[in-house]
Amino acid sequence: MEEGKPVASICHRQHILSAGGVLKGRQCTAYPVVKLNVVLPGATWLEPDPIHRCFTDGNLVTGAAWPGHPEFLSQLMSLLGIQVSF
Numbered sequence: 001m002e003e004g005k006p007v008a009s010i011c012h013r014q015h016i017l018s019a020g021g022v023l024k025g026r027q028c029t030a031y032p033v034v035k036l037n038v039v040l041p042g043a044t045w046l047e048p049d050p051i052h053r054c055f056t057d058g059n060l061v062t063g064a065a066w067p068g069h070p071e072f073l074s075q076l077m078s079l080l081g082i083q084v085s086f
Helices: 014-019 032-039 066-080
Strands: 007-010 054-057 060-063
Touching: 007 066, 054 066, 060 066
Parallel strands: 007 060
Antiparallel strands: 054 060
């Protein structure tokens, strides 16, 4: 995170990030059942409503569940500077 490299987490994986202090001061979302794992380490919870809602905060992209895969991948690719056209 400190190097500015992209970090992406979807579903319940945010608890891994919280263990390393990565979420402190960040705004992010996750699967609602792990909300405390996001808030207790110092992150601001962004409600995934509807459940496919994803968020980008600097170099961190987060999503709540598999219905968010299209939005999640779109935000991650944007962060990586990738453009896809058909």
